[in-house]
Amino acid sequence: MQSWRSGQGTGPGAATPQHRSAQHSYPQNWTPHLDKHDFYFNFRNSEKAKDRRNTFLCFQVEGASTSSKRVCSNQVGGLHVELSFLSWFENKLLSHAQQQQYQVTWYLSWSPCDSCAKQVANFLATNRNVRLTIFIARLYYFKRPQNQVGLRRLVSQGVRMNAMSLQEFSQCWEAFVDNHGSVFEPWENLDENYRCQADKLDEILRGSRSLLREETFCLHFNNQRRLPKPHPHRRWYLCYQLVLPNGVLLDKGCLQNKKKRHPEIRLIFRILSMELDQAQRYRLSCYLSWSPCLQCTQELGKFANKHKNLDLHIYTARLYCHWLRYFQKGLYLLWKYKVPMTVMGLQEFDDCWKIFVDQEKPFPAWPKLQQCSDKTQNRLNRILQGSCIPGHTPTHPSLPFLALPAWSLNDLKDALSDLSLSQ
Structure with a gap:
């Protein structure tokens, strides 16, 4: 695994076609659907994730007057997907309807780094009308204390966070993947890998580290x-x-x-x-x-x-x-x-x-x-x-x-x- 989460923010790109009832534009690296081969490669929850250098974020926003769904990925030297989403969300939704209640759901191929987690937590602390649920395929450098602190910061702001199980992978497949009507086919050891990721996440969120006998x-x-x-x-x-x-x-x-x-x-x-x-x-x-x-x-x-x-x-x-x-x-x-x-x-x-x-x-x-x-x-x-x-x-x-x-x-x-x- 390589540390690819570096680089300066570039901000949103040009607009893409509008989606459903939402009247707003999307950055260039956002798409309506994810290619099924990209999904199988980048969301595979194997413990050893070689060459998975990009982060993919599939999100759904539900509000009283809006419903939006998109897939975005980070670009080399560009803004991380979490911050790209926040920039778009603030400019296109909150700026027009600040009092509206929003339910946001994320499906992430990698959990947020400490810097992104901190900024998302600060955003949620300021905008109490936004509720966020995060499903994670894999944990990003989970042994680093700063990344563990970042995940706990999110939970402290009311974020519901879970590892992706077969149910979440199937939901993500149906909602965000250009699957041509095909059914999601689980890869080998998906359930075993899920339990491993879930146990690690539970240990991090509980703050458990090397308990004494x-x-x-x-x-x-x-x-x-x-x-x-x-x-x-x-x-x-x-x-x-x-x-x-x-x-x-x-x-x-x-x-x-x-x-x-x-x-x-x-x-x-x-x-x-x-x-x-x-x-x-x-x-x-x-x-x-x-x-x-x-x-x-x-x-x-x-x-x-x-x-x-x-x-x-x-x-x-x-x-x-x-x-x-x-x-x-x-x-x-x-x-x-x-x-x-x-x-x-x-x-x-x-x-x-x-x-x-x-x-x-x-x-x-x-x-x-x-x-x-x-x-x-x-x-x-x-x-x-x-x-x-x-x-x-x-x-x-x-x-x-x-x-x-x-x-x-x-x-x-x-x-x-x-x-x-x-x-």
């Missing part, structure tokens, strides 16, 4: 001071979910150390790759098996400071090397950048279990879970407490009247140097 969670998130031996070395795990203010889930997943990268760093790169809208607010909740090290707190602090539209909250099962001043400094830096960090209690463990674990039973709380959590929270409070630096009496955002830690002047200079605040 029950035993993995109970081992690595266990907050007891000492675990029964023998047990394997406990690694860093980070479970996260990204949601909009209205509660719509955009992404979630579980990360661990990989190639000498801590999961906090991997998460930062993943969020940046999504290219989130800077004008939109988001909430990012992170559940960690260990609190971040100093280097990770520095990166999280700079990340949170740069992305003010992102409400970051950290929950941790345990404090990493909390008896060392070096790692205590990291906890202070999170506090300084107003990134809330809370020790996980029974409620947080239960939430994490339900969201991030491939579970078949309720959360099996281990002995003294809440007691261990309370002790860890008290330890965190003591780390952040202390005598105030002369002239400063700020309080911790989640702990009333909690004073700034009694860091030495050298400690503060080192912290400021680490964060490169002078740059």
Whole structure:
């Protein structure tokens, strides 16, 4: 599969013949019907879609005074079909009847890329009189986080989205293909491929990514001071979910150390790759098996400071090397950048279990879970407490009247140097 979805928009082309009752023109790359050989080649839902470099969009628009049906395809260096449709729809329909209710149905050979999904979602947010249903033959680069976010953006704006089954392929064949009266003949493995595409789409829309096994969670998130031996070395795990203010889930997943990268760093790169809208607010909740090290707190602090539209909250099962001043400094830096960090209690463990674990039973709380959590929270409070630096009496955002830690002047200079605040 090649990335063919690049190029500058060229806008609508010349008019084509009018269709049914709609009194408007269509761009040059739009046709009343799709050749049946093109349909079989471009809409085939095989997992390996070699040389399918074009996107075909078969659409139907139903309104009180209009009914339109057409097939369009993207052109090399031209506008993507989704944006070509929006341009035509705004200029030819909405400009004349803005208050009319429209039902739009799309049959797409490829799902929208992240850029098109974002623009379609913005269009729907502005035009509440338009309802859109999308049927997809194949998912476009579905492993890319930004494309997954794009599909979830569409659903958050009320789009009904499904993979094309035999029924939708037959409907598309009857309505949009120049079939000369012939009946649609399913290709081999159509149903199997449909289930594969539907499962992938369902996983994306649910935000499911690499759920933890029950035993993995109970081992690595266990907050007891000492675990029964023998047990394997406990690694860093980070479970996260990204949601909009209205509660719509955009992404979630579980990360661990990989190639000498801590999961906090991997998460930062993943969020940046999504290219989130800077004008939109988001909430990012992170559940960690260990609190971040100093280097990770520095990166999280700079990340949170740069992305003010992102409400970051950290929950941790345990404090990493909390008896060392070096790692205590990291906890202070999170506090300084107003990134809330809370020790996980029974409620947080239960939430994490339900969201991030491939579970078949309720959360099996281990002995003294809440007691261990309370002790860890008290330890965190003591780390952040202390005598105030002369002239400063700020309080911790989640702990009333909690004073700034009694860091030495050298400690503060080192912290400021680490964060490169002078740059």
